[in-house]
Amino acid sequence: MTTSPSRDLLLIVGFTVAVLAMPLWMQPLGGSYPDLLQRFAIYGIFAIGFNILFGLTGYLSFGHAAFLGVGSYTAVWSFKLLTMNVIPAVVFGMVVAGLFALAIGYLSLRRSGIYFAILTLAFAQMGYNLAYSVLTPITNGETGLQITRADPRVIDTALHGPSTLIPSTELFGIPMQGWPGFYFCAVLLIAAFIVALRITRSPFGTMLRAIRSNQNRLNYTGVHSRPYALAAFVISGVYAGLAGSLLAVTDPLAGAERMQWTASGEVVLMTILGGAGTLLGPVLGAAIIKYFENIFSAFNSQTLHDAFSFLPDGIEDVVVRVVGLFVGDGWHLTLGLLFMLIVIFLPGGVMEGIRRIGALFRARRPGAGRGPARAGRPAPHPVPHAPAGSGATAVLATAAPVARPEAHARSPHPGGAGRFASASAPVERSVD
Numbered sequence: 001m002t003t004s005p006s007r008d009l010l011l012i013v014g015f016t017v018a019v020l021a022m023p024l025w026m027q028p029l030g031g032s033y034p035d036l037l038q039r040f041a042i043y044g045i046f047a048i049g050f051n052i053l054f055g056l057t058g059y060l061s062f063g064h065a066a067f068l069g070v071g072s073y074t075a076v077w078s079f080k081l082l083t084m085n086v087i088p089a090v091v092f093g094m095v096v097a098g099l100f101a102l103a104i105g106y107l108s109l110r111r112s113g114i115y116f117a118i119l120t121l122a123f124a125q126m127g128y129n130l131a132y133s134v135l136t137p138i139t140n141g142e143t144g145l146q147i148t149r150a151d152p153r154v155i156d157t158a159l160h161g162p163s164t165l166i167p168s169t170e171l172f173g174i175p176m177q178g179w180p181g182f183y184f185c186a187v188l189l190i191a192a193f194i195v196a197l198r199i200t201r202s203p204f205g206t207m208l209r210a211i212r213s214n215q216n217r218l219n220y221t222g223v224h225s226r227p228y229a230l231a232a233f234v235i236s237g238v239y240a241g242l243a244g245s246l247l248a249v250t251d252p253l254a255g256a257e258r259m260q261w262t263a264s265g266e267v268v269l270m271t272i273l274g275g276a277g278t279l280l281g282p283v284l285g286a287a288i289i290k291y292f293e294n295i296f297s298a299f300n301s302q303t304l305h306d307a308f309s310f311l312p313d314g315i316e317d318v319v320v321r322v323v324g325l326f327v328g329d330g331w332h333l334t335l336g337l338l339f340m341l342i343v344i345f346l347p348g349g350v351m352e353g354i355r356r357i358g359a360l361f362r363a364r365r366p367g368a369g370r371g372p373a374r375a376g377r378p379a380p381h382p383v384p385h386a387p388a389g390s391g392a393t394a395v396l397a398t399a400a401p402v403a404r405p406e407a408h409a410r411s412p413h414p415g416g417a418g419r420f421a422s423a424s425a426p427v428e429r430s431v432d
Helices: 005-020 034-056 065-081 086-108 114-134 154-160 179-201 203-220 226-250 261-274 281-298 301-307 313-324 328-345 350-363 392-399
Strands: 408-410 420-422
Touching: 005 179, 034 179, 034 203, 034 226, 034 261, 034 281, 065 086, 065 114, 065 226, 065 261, 086 114, 086 226, 114 261, 179 203, 179 226, 203 226, 261 281, 261 328, 261 350, 281 328, 281 350, 301 313
Parallel strands: none
Antiparallel strands: 408 420
């Protein structure tokens, strides 16, 4: 789908304003505190990167939590060995996670579909077990990797001398806790969104959509699709490494629980809930899930009794018991119900709901619906731009539904078997 540069610029400006103004418009919702907003930004980056692999390329991975954990461990080791400045930690976290993604992706992408998903899940569980019980000198096992007074921090020691205190993360003297930490994560979220937008609009993004549409047909055109899929896998892993390093920036602790399969499943839920294949959907999905996790999990029986105190005592107790199943420790039930409703009624996620509302308002405007499509002439299907001779344009064009007249011709086969054949059957096309 072709878009104008001015529309992309408007999207970037709107996204930037919305992210930077989050402390204001989240205040009426009770979510205007830095720790929660940091989670919104960090897991938004995680979901944007996962969407490049799943939403654009069509490969479902259940092992992306491994790269999240690798980014966290690398960042904490940077704080322990080099400096508490966050820039080296973020860079090293992205690089090391990208290298792990390259190795795992090279092996996993030899298969596709459910076999690819199982392979990524197996690698993630191997990483979790290694971090939890085998590589304890590097990961500190179940206790987690933390900053201590005895850490060398060679750069900080050379610049400021030895210190007996446990320092905090900083960006050239600015502490990365509280609101400065949120705005640092927010700036990186905006940068990650812009990069994802450029990837989506580029010929490389068109090749990824062609892989999702019909990888076999793309291979038949002479295009070797695996390098493109591997590149998408590595880029997605780098995003996950960035998110993991930011988790260590805001809270300098790395534990094996960040590499569990549940964390991989969580980013899948974020992407599907917001809208896989869209630009804003994964960020919305991450914000919704983290909001439910932090707000609804904080409710307890006393909070519910205060909220329903206007009811008679017997009814109040029953209501509190029922509602208590869906908040507090049971907030996952609320998330499950929400996810079930979204999948059933809005398969395209929250972004599909927003598009439906927008279409409803446009249909109510005077003069809406006039045009060639109203006169019975279907609008042509746009074909995304692709490099010449790549085969991606042909794949995307033939994957789109095309209206053909239902003409019939006699079958050449004797005996009346298959007497009639539809003329609308697929026809092999030349790519050149």
